[in-house]
Amino acid sequence: MPEAPRDNAAERTTAETLCTPPRLVSAACRDACLVHIYPSGPSMGKRYPLSATAAVVIGRGGDCAIHIDDHSVSRKHARVEPTSQGYTAEDLGSTNGTFVNDNPVSCHVLRDGDYLRVGNCIYRFLAGGNIEAEYHEEIYRLAIIDGLTDIPNKRYLIEFLTRELSRSVRHKRPIALIMFDIDKFKAINDDRGHLCGDYVLREMAGRLKTVIRAEELLARYCGEEFAVVLPEGTHEDGMQVGERVRALVEAHPFRFDEVPISLTVSVGVACLTGGEEITPEELIDRADAHLFEAKRMGRNRVVG
Numbered sequence: 001m002p003e004a005p006r007d008n009a010a011e012r013t014t015a016e017t018l019c020t021p022p023r024l025v026s027a028a029c030r031d032a033c034l035v036h037i038y039p040s041g042p043s044m045g046k047r048y049p050l051s052a053t054a055a056v057v058i059g060r061g062g063d064c065a066i067h068i069d070d071h072s073v074s075r076k077h078a079r080v081e082p083t084s085q086g087y088t089a090e091d092l093g094s095t096n097g098t099f100v101n102d103n104p105v106s107c108h109v110l111r112d113g114d115y116l117r118v119g120n121c122i123y124r125f126l127a128g129g130n131i132e133a134e135y136h137e138e139i140y141r142l143a144i145i146d147g148l149t150d151i152p153n154k155r156y157l158i159e160f161l162t163r164e165l166s167r168s169v170r171h172k173r174p175i176a177l178i179m180f181d182i183d184k185f186k187a188i189n190d191d192r193g194h195l196c197g198d199y200v201l202r203e204m205a206g207r208l209k210t211v212i213r214a215e216e217l218l219a220r221y222c223g224e225e226f227a228v229v230l231p232e233g234t235h236e237d238g239m240q241v242g243e244r245v246r247a248l249v250e251a252h253p254f255r256f257d258e259v260p261i262s263l264t265v266s267v268g269v270a271c272l273t274g275g276e277e278i279t280p281e282e283l284i285d286r287a288d289a290h291l292f293e294a295k296r297m298g299r300n301r302v303v304g
Contacts, residue, residue, distance in 0.1 A: 032087055032127035035138050038147030039120060045139050055081035058118050072096055072119030072195055085109050087127065089116055096195060102202065120194060122147055146220040148198060149205035157219035157227055161280035164231045172274040176238030179287035180245055180267040181225035183299040188261065196256045200263060207252050208245060235304065238269040242302040250300065266294035269304030
């Protein structure tokens with residue numbers, strides 16, 4: 001008697017928990033790619049097309065399709081491959097792990113717009129129907145958004161300040177600028193490594209984004225220094241928000257590899273009452289002068 005067809009339903013599972021052998025992905029995903037968004041440098045914005053029939057290995061090894069010359073990356077760190085569910089990202093037993101949207105994964109189905117982190121490097125997965133349009137939108141986004149923290153960068157901060165300072169002069173309305181940076185951040189990188197330093201920057205930015213209003217701006221100025229712009233913010237507003245930032249960072253339970261990290265910031269505040277013509281750089285210098293005074297006075301405080 002012929003053998004009855006085998007029912008494989010019980011053996012099926014999603015690609016989040018089990019990677020299936022490479023198979024042709026749907027037509028909508030055939031032009032998918034990874035875009036390098038962090039760290040900045042010659043590779044930023046580089047597009048890596050993904051095959052519809054073969055896996056792509058990411059790692060430090062010279063034979064990897066996506067080669068990363070960084071010691072935070074294992075020789076064969078991760079693999080992106082096409083499956084019937086779409087493209088999956090699989091960790092290959094790496095030392096520092098593979099992350100999707102900051103969550104550690106062993107094997108995970110990628111969705112359009114996901115962030116894939118391999119060691120210190122971050123890629124954006126694009127798989128939309130119009131990949132060219134999405135790619136160029138991503139390049140523009142990279143120009144104004146910091147790849148690590150996913151908040152506006154220095155370029156956008158200067159553009160935003162230029163507009164708001166002009167409006168402040170035109171309507172004689174106040175504006176407040178808050179500059180702050182992480183106390184003893186170099187020690188964190190030296191003692192715990194750059195992966196821990198990157199985690200601290202991302203986690204802090206993510207926490208602060210939740211308390212910044214829609215009309216305000218939180219931006220990464222450079223390194224471990226950040227800025228908050230308060231359009232129509234008075235000196236009192238600036239000091240209050242500066243203290244809120246300081247208190248939130250000090251109280252937040254930062255943990256990396258299950259080890260707690262004590263974190264504080266020093267904050268400087270500069271304000272204009274309206275009508276004074278000044279460049280964004282001059283206002284930043286004023287706030288920075290107060291920030292440095294906060295450092296000199298012992299750190300973990302607000303000076304304005």
